[in-house]
Amino acid sequence: MTQFQAPKGVPDYLPPESAQFVAVRDGLIATARRAGYADIELPIFEDTALFARGVGESTDVVSKEMYTFADRGDRSVTLRPEGTAGVIRAVIEHGLDRGPLPVKLVYAGPFFRYERPQAGRYRQLQQVGVEAIGVDDPALDAEVIAVADAGFRSLGLDGFRLEITSLGDDTCRPQYRELLQEFLFKLDLDEETRRRAEINPLRVLDDKRPHVREMTADAPVMLDHLSDSAKQHFDTVLAHLDALGVPYAINPRMVRGLDYYTKTTFEFVHDGLGAQSGIGGGGRYDGLMRQLGGKDLSGIGFGLGVDRTMLALKAEGKTVGSTARVDVFGVPLGEQAKMRLSVLAAQLRAAGVRVDLAYGDRGVKGAMRAADRSGASIALVAGDRDLEAGTIGVKDLSSGEQVDVAVDDVVAEVLSRLRG
Numbered sequence: 001m002t003q004f005q006a007p008k009g010v011p012d013y014l015p016p017e018s019a020q021f022v023a024v025r026d027g028l029i030a031t032a033r034r035a036g037y038a039d040i041e042l043p044i045f046e047d048t049a050l051f052a053r054g055v056g057e058s059t060d061v062v063s064k065e066m067y068t069f070a071d072r073g074d075r076s077v078t079l080r081p082e083g084t085a086g087v088i089r090a091v092i093e094h095g096l097d098r099g100p101l102p103v104k105l106v107y108a109g110p111f112f113r114y115e116r117p118q119a120g121r122y123r124q125l126q127q128v129g130v131e132a133i134g135v136d137d138p139a140l141d142a143e144v145i146a147v148a149d150a151g152f153r154s155l156g157l158d159g160f161r162l163e164i165t166s167l168g169d170d171t172c173r174p175q176y177r178e179l180l181q182e183f184l185f186k187l188d189l190d191e192e193t194r195r196r197a198e199i200n201p202l203r204v205l206d207d208k209r210p211h212v213r214e215m216t217a218d219a220p221v222m223l224d225h226l227s228d229s230a231k232q233h234f235d236t237v238l239a240h241l242d243a244l245g246v247p248y249a250i251n252p253r254m255v256r257g258l259d260y261y262t263k264t265t266f267e268f269v270h271d272g273l274g275a276q277s278g279i280g281g282g283g284r285y286d287g288l289m290r291q292l293g294g295k296d297l298s299g300i301g302f303g304l305g306v307d308r309t310m311l312a313l314k315a316e317g318k319t320v321g322s323t324a325r326v327d328v329f330g331v332p333l334g335e336q337a338k339m340r341l342s343v344l345a346a347q348l349r350a351a352g353v354r355v356d357l358a359y360g361d362r363g364v365k366g367a368m369r370a371a372d373r374s375g376a377s378i379a380l381v382a383g384d385r386d387l388e389a390g391t392i393g394v395k396d397l398s399s400g401e402q403v404d405v406a407v408d409d410v411v412a413e414v415l416s417r418l419r420g
């Protein structure tokens, strides 16, 4: 018989770690909701052309990493490699941009990239993302960045840094592109790199090979060639970040893996992760909506990697969320006792308490071990003799102290202990 395994490069999150995964994801979402971002749930797969046009044909994401297939109606669809293109598609399709601006949206879920799997680089990755669409205000850029920063910090993470730059706009990027190409074409580049310089010269600055790095060390950078308006925009974003107390480092050579970025662009980097150090990234994408057939509206957003945030927390030796599966664990000794404890468990659950009990016939020792492993702070111990007496043993699992409580008073006793 075949032994099945999860697809290569796809992580499983199992208890108790899965509770952390959920705490990280929900913590990041909660920070965005506090800033007025509304939830949006979108399809996992979309028209392939949406990503090709939105993310950019020359990116690795589109040219090498998409999970693309023909469905049974012979349409080419793709498992979403990122969230921004789908959000803009939905905003255009449903006319969300006809309401008050900016449209502020938050989403979470899986994304798919056929990358070479390694630590922190998965083929199914999870992100929490936000998009703020329709207003080009540097204060909004700062808000988006501050929300990401606050999200990470709310989890207790502090060993990361924010890198930021500006990629300019229509008024300065074309001239800079020419300047960069002029510089690159003078270098002794191999065929493929030369072609990249023709299609997307910025990407050559992201080349990791040492000899290319060396050759491009003095390449002109966008930040030195911003138009007055793009420069003012960037300076205002930085002034807002200063006022908000969000620390940052300017990295004029930052290159993002997606083509839609304009002006403010940023990345959160964690040094405890090795090569895959980006725990989140984002930026402005002022031309994307028009490019996808909508109005000429601006946008800015981020995507934060939930998997990598988990790894960053681990690197810092931190945990979030409760590792305890339940608050109360029932230990029945006998069938009658089991029925009584089942009823009590249902009553406590209805009152909002997390309760589990020992099933099967594992004996007292086995049941108490299960109680300890569950993370519960209280055990309810009942044998047939207790039932005759009309009591249940309520045991404090940290001190080991146990008292008999009348069956009718158990719910109140447990609630007062847990809330007290």
Ligand code: HAM
Binding pocket: 081, 082, 083, 084, 113, 115, 120, 121, 122, 123, 124, 125, 126, 127, 129, 130, 131, 257, 258, 278, 279, 280, 281, 282, 283, 284, 285, 300, 301, 302, 303, 304, 305, 306, 307, 308
């Ligand atoms: P991205 O930089 O491609 O941006 O991805 C955002 C984050 O997702 C990364 O910083 C990283 O933490 C995580 N991530 C990406 N690929 C992988 C992978 N293979 N394995 C594990 N984690 C990964 C975007 O996707 C943009 N849509 C963000 C955005 C929203 N920009 C504007 N709005």
